[in-house]
Amino acid sequence: MEALVAITILIVLMVFGVPVAWSFASVLAFLVWVYDTNTITLLLQGFRGLNSVILLALPLFVLAGYLMQSGGVASRLITFMEASVRGRKSGLGAALVMSSGVFGAISGTATAAVASIGTIMVTPLAEKGYPRHYTSALLGISALLGILIPPSITLILFGVVTRLSITALFAATIVPGLLLMLGLIIFNSIVSKEFLKKAEAERATVKEHAAVSELPQDSFWLSAFKAIPALMMPVIILGGIYGGYATPTEAASIAVIMTVLVGFFVYRTLTWAKLRASVLKAGETTGTIILILLFSMMIGRILVAESIPQDLTRAVTALTENKIAILLLVNVFLIFVGMIMDDVSVTVVIAPLFLPLVTSVGVDPVHFASIVACSVVIGANSPPMAPILYLACKVGKASIHQAISPALKLMFYVALPVMLIVTFVPELSLFLPKLIGAY
Amino acid sequence: DIELKVTTDSGFSDSPSGIAIANWAKAIEEGSDGEIEVQVFYQDELGTQLEVFDLFVAGEVDLMLAWPSTTYDKRIGVVTTPFMVSSWEEATEALRPDGWANSIINDVFAGIGLKYLGAWPEGFAGVATRGKYATTIDGASDIKVRTAPYFPNPESLQAMGYQTEVIEWGETYTSIQTGLVDGDSGNVIYWDYEYFGDLLDYFVHTKHKFGTGSILANLNNFEELSEEHQALIVETAETMMEEQFASARAEDQRNIERAVADGMEYIELTEEESAALKEAVRTQVWPLIEESVGSEIMEQIRAHAK
Amino acid sequence: MKTLKRIDDAFIAFVNVMIFLSSVAMSLLVFFLIMSRYFFGSSMIGVLELATIAALWLYMFGAILSSRNNDHLTVDFVEKSIISKSMRAKYDLARSVLVLLPAIFLLFLAKDMLQWGLMRPQTTPALSIPLLVQQGPMIAATVFFVAYALRDIVRAASQVIALRDSEG
Ligand code: NA
Ligand code: NA
Numbered sequence: 001m002e003a004l005v006a007i008t009i010l011i012v013l014m015v016f017g018v019p020v021a022w023s024f025a026s027v028l029a030f031l032v033w034v035y036d037t038n039t040i041t042l043l044l045q046g047f048r049g050l051n052s053v054i055l056l057a058l059p060l061f062v063l064a065g066y067l068m069q070s071g072g073v074a075s076r077l078i079t080f081m082e083a084s085v086r087g088r089k090s091g092l093g094a095a096l097v098m099s100s101g102v103f104g105a106i107s108g109t110a111t112a113a114v115a116s117i118g119t120i121m122v123t124p125l126a127e128k129g130y131p132r133h134y135t136s137a138l139l140g141i142s143a144l145l146g147i148l149i150p151p152s153i154t155l156i157l158f159g160v161v162t163r164l165s166i167t168a169l170f171a172a173t174i175v176p177g178l179l180l181m182l183g184l185i186i187f188n189s190i191v192s193k194e195f196l197k198k199a200e201a202e203r204a205t206v207k208e209h210a211a212v213s214e215l216p217q218d219s220f221w222l223s224a225f226k227a228i229p230a231l232m233m234p235v236i237i238l239g240g241i242y243g244g245y246a247t248p249t250e251a252a253s254i255a256v257i258m259t260v261l262v263g264f265f266v267y268r269t270l271t272w273a274k275l276r277a278s279v280l281k282a283g284e285t286t287g288t289i290i291l292i293l294l295f296s297m298m299i300g301r302i303l304v305a306e307s308i309p310q311d312l313t314r315a316v317t318a319l320t321e322n323k324i325a326i327l328l329l330v331n332v333f334l335i336f337v338g339m340i341m342d343d344v345s346v347t348v349v350i351a352p353l354f355l356p357l358v359t360s361v362g363v364d365p366v367h368f369a370s371i372v373a374c375s376v377v378i379g380a381n382s383p384p385m386a387p388i389l390y391l392a393c394k395v396g397k398a399s400i401h402q403a404i405s406p407a408l409k410l411m412f413y414v415a416l417p418v419m420l421i422v423t424f425v426p427e428l429s430l431f432l433p434k435l436i437g438a439y
Numbered sequence: 440d441i442e443l444k445v446t447t448d449s450g451f452s453d454s455p456s457g458i459a460i461a462n463w464a465k466a467i468e469e470g471s472d473g474e475i476e477v478q479v480f481y482q483d484e485l486g487t488q489l490e491v492f493d494l495f496v497a498g499e500v501d502l503m504l505a506w507p508s509t510t511y512d513k514r515i516g517v518v519t520t521p522f523m524v525s526s527w528e529e530a531t532e533a534l535r536p537d538g539w540a541n542s543i544i545n546d547v548f549a550g551i552g553l554k555y556l557g558a559w560p561e562g563f564a565g566v567a568t569r570g571k572y573a574t575t576i577d578g579a580s581d582i583k584v585r586t587a588p589y590f591p592n593p594e595s596l597q598a599m600g601y602q603t604e605v606i607e608w609g610e611t612y613t614s615i616q617t618g619l620v621d622g623d624s625g626n627v628i629y630w631d632y633e634y635f636g637d638l639l640d641y642f643v644h645t646k647h648k649f650g651t652g653s654i655l656a657n658l659n660n661f662e663e664l665s666e667e668h669q670a671l672i673v674e675t676a677e678t679m680m681e682e683q684f685a686s687a688r689a690e691d692q693r694n695i696e697r698a699v700a701d702g703m704e705y706i707e708l709t710e711e712e713s714a715a716l717k718e719a720v721r722t723q724v725w726p727l728i729e730e731s732v733g734s735e736i737m738e739q740i741r742a743h744a745k
Numbered sequence: 746m747k748t749l750k751r752i753d754d755a756f757i758a759f760v761n762v763m764i765f766l767s768s769v770a771m772s773l774l775v776f777f778l779i780m781s782r783y784f785f786g787s788s789m790i791g792v793l794e795l796a797t798i799a800a801l802w803l804y805m806f807g808a809i810l811s812s813r814n815n816d817h818l819t820v821d822f823v824e825k826s827i828i829s830k831s832m833r834a835k836y837d838l839a840r841s842v843l844v845l846l847p848a849i850f851l852l853f854l855a856k857d858m859l860q861w862g863l864m865r866p867q868t869t870p871a872l873s874i875p876l877l878v879q880q881g882p883m884i885a886a887t888v889f890f891v892a893y894a895l896r897d898i899v900r901a902a903s904q905v906i907a908l909r910d911s912e913g
Binding site: 013014015016017018019020021022025026028029032039040041042043044047050051052053055056059060063245246249250252253254256257276279280282283284285286287288290291292342344384385387 | 761764765767768769771772773775776778779793796797800801803804805806807808809810811814816817818819820821822823824836840843844846847848850851853854855857858860861862879880883
Binding site: 511 | 865867873
């Protein structure tokens with residue numbers, strides 16, 4: 001009962017516009033009050049949670065993401081992706097999806113992918129005839145490939161809260177990520193046909209308006225050559241982790257150091273001013289995520305001490321013990337809370353509450369992490385609380401109102417089916433961690 | 440009615456330590472004729488290892504079977520001083536209620552407001568590795584093992600010739616699998632076999648550390664109880680300790696047999712090999728321990744250790 | 746008001762420097778850990794602990810900066826749908842109050858943590874650095890969270906008053 005009131009308070013405050021972190025803090029205060037929790041060591045418990053070597057990977061990957069943006073790594077990747085699909089009608093859209101996938105993979109965050117890929121690609125796409133609201137929706141959902149393809153901030157958070165191996169979690173979502181990427185490319189090639197044809201017809205009538213701004217037109221091989229340092233990045237990070245040279249945290253520091261070196265000495269696009277700005281921006285982003293995490297951890301402690309997850313497990317299993325029914329229920333619930341909550345909140349507060357429930361019906365925790373990641377992809381793009389979609393619209397200079405319709409189609413035809421496949425075919429998530437022995 | 444909370448930082452409800460605290464709770468409830476009610480919380484139910492210990496020191500939890508970190512007082516490390524005892528007989532002699540180490544340990548815990556009620560031994564630690572193993576200091580030089588991040592774990596292993604890597608427990612499996620480290624160190628065979636048994640080939644019983652939990656009470660909460668109830672807690676804890684001393688040795692032996700039957704090679708050190716390790720650790724690590732626990736305690740240990 | 750602004754500017758310059766230094770320290774220390782493994786065989790025990798301290802400082806200075814810039818993750822749904830200027834001012838006031846209350850609660854939690862830390866001092870396991878060194882920025886941050894919430898209240902309230910005066 002108290003837990004229901006708490007969730008209501010949380011939603012009301014969030015929707016009213018109280019910052020997410022402070023909405024959580026209010027819920028914490030409420031729980032302390034109703035459960036009469038002793039506060040002597042409460043903040044100390046939250047502090048213990050932050051004082052973690054595994055969590056160190058988070059600020060490092062956030063920093064790497066911002067540095068890649070300003071250091072020219074992202075733009076080299078995009079040029080290369082564009083060159084490798086040049087000539088195909090729907091190529092530019094596919095390039096956007098693939099760039100987001102690869103860049104999100106090395107930067108670890110969806111926001112970094114939206115900002116850098118969006119800034120560079122939305123205008124050329126618009127001039128080719130892609131409507132801005134469609135591009136923004138595609139960008140929003142593509143950027144979330146970064147959650148599935150390692151490294152991933154979301155999975156680091158999930159691993160920290162549930163104490164699962166980060167390495168295993170990273171491996172679990174690779175196949176689902178590739179599946180989503182493929183789905184998006186296919187969807188784009190079907191949908192874009194129509195408006196590309198229309199754009200071509202228009203362009204034929206307005207011949208004088210031929211000066212279309214283009215992406216840098218390097219040849220395939222030249223762009224590939226220039227992209228080598230950028231393409232080496234995922235190889236070094238993932239190779240480092242799975243080759244036994246580094247822990248995920250250490251790999252994150254390699255990403256930071258490499259990006260700085262490549263930005264300064266290879267691409268020579270990084271300056272001291274850009275470095276300083278990136279570090280500060282990354283620090284601020286980290287600070288906002290960490291504050292949410294801090295409050296969530298304390299809330300989690302109280303809920304566990306009051307055996308809320310156990311009660312939830314008991315209540316649901318009293319209704320049904322059917323694994324498929326429970327997973328469907330959890331899927332629906334995660335998508336629903338994803339509509340009102342941001343990805344971080346879902347990952348660190350809501351999803352862990354379900355872990356005892358799903359494991360009690362025999363779902364593997366690592367598989368569950370994969371399900372959660374897929375649901376976050378949907379949640380982060382579903383209004384009213386759709387931070388990634390909104391950011392994509394801001395970067396793409398599109399109206400949020402118009403972007404919602406293509407975003408919903410992308411979710412209904414691509415992200416949702418992927419989530420269902422991932423939910424009901426555990427091996428998709430588990431075979432890679434088992435293959436490389438991470439699990 | 441009096442309500443007490445008992446917990447452990449290591450052990451779920453079906454593990455030996457979990458069963459032990461459940462039995463302790465039952466013994467207290469029965470011994471008090473129902474005047475005391477004891478709530479049992481297993482590993483992770485109240486938070487992580489450090490968090491549970493915080494709650495305990497703060498008095499939110501009354502009784503605990505703990506493997507405490509040294510963050511509140513470095514001297515807590517004396518409980519597992521490397522090469523302090525070398526056999527079960529020596530361990531019993533040192534840690535039994537009137538044993539020579541008992542008062543040292545009680546003083547240390549009293550410093551942070553806890554009462555020491557006895558040891559809860561697991562057995563002697565070893566080094567579990569994959570692909571290669573070593574029984575000498577020179578032989579260990581190209582073997583890298585994971586250690587817990589607490590003093591003097593890495594220092595002891597380094598004195599024994601190993602390269603060390605501090606890795607969180609949760610990342611240890613992957614780290615062994617990927618070759619970041621060759622194995623784990625400082626645990627009794629139970630943990631290495633249960634958690635990494637499919638990866639590890641060898642368990643070298645270095646016996647450099649006698650692994651033991653500590654049975655503790657929050658001093659403030661303890662003193663608030665009636666004398667009769669205090670005596671009951673002390674007695675039941677003693678029973679718990681005696682039972683564990685009797686069963687731990689057999690349990691450890693059973694775990695060795697289980698591991699061997701499953702293909703792990705179990706290696707015992709010769710007397711010379713053992714003496715060489717003991718000599719190295721005592722000369723290199725004991726002075727470091729002396730810095731943190733003080734010479735008074737260290738003198739007592741030197742006087743008693745064989 | 747001007748002096749306050751100057752103090753804030755100087756303070757934020759300091760926060761920026763701290764964010765920069767802690768980020769650099771964190772990155773280099775973890776990187777050094779990998780390097781030391783290859784050059785010295787064993788990784789040095791205290792390095793991770795130092796890196797974690799740098800990270801804890803970064804977390805809190807980053808959180809202070811985002812509070813100061815009102816850059817916390819927020820649902821701007823209601824905010825965007827308000828057109829009237831005076832409604833907007835009242836809305837801002839209400840929202841600032843709803844931030845101030847939990848911020849004050851957090852301040853009390855920080856007070857508890859500080860008191861406990863003084864009564865039962867702790868140190869880090871490897872390097873024996875006082876835990877308060879790690880907790881310091883967190884405790885300090887809670888003060889600034891309250892300060893910035895108060896600032897927002899004052900701003901919004903004066904806006905409400907100004908608009909009422911201009912209407913009346
Ligand atoms: Na990623
Ligand atoms: Na959402």
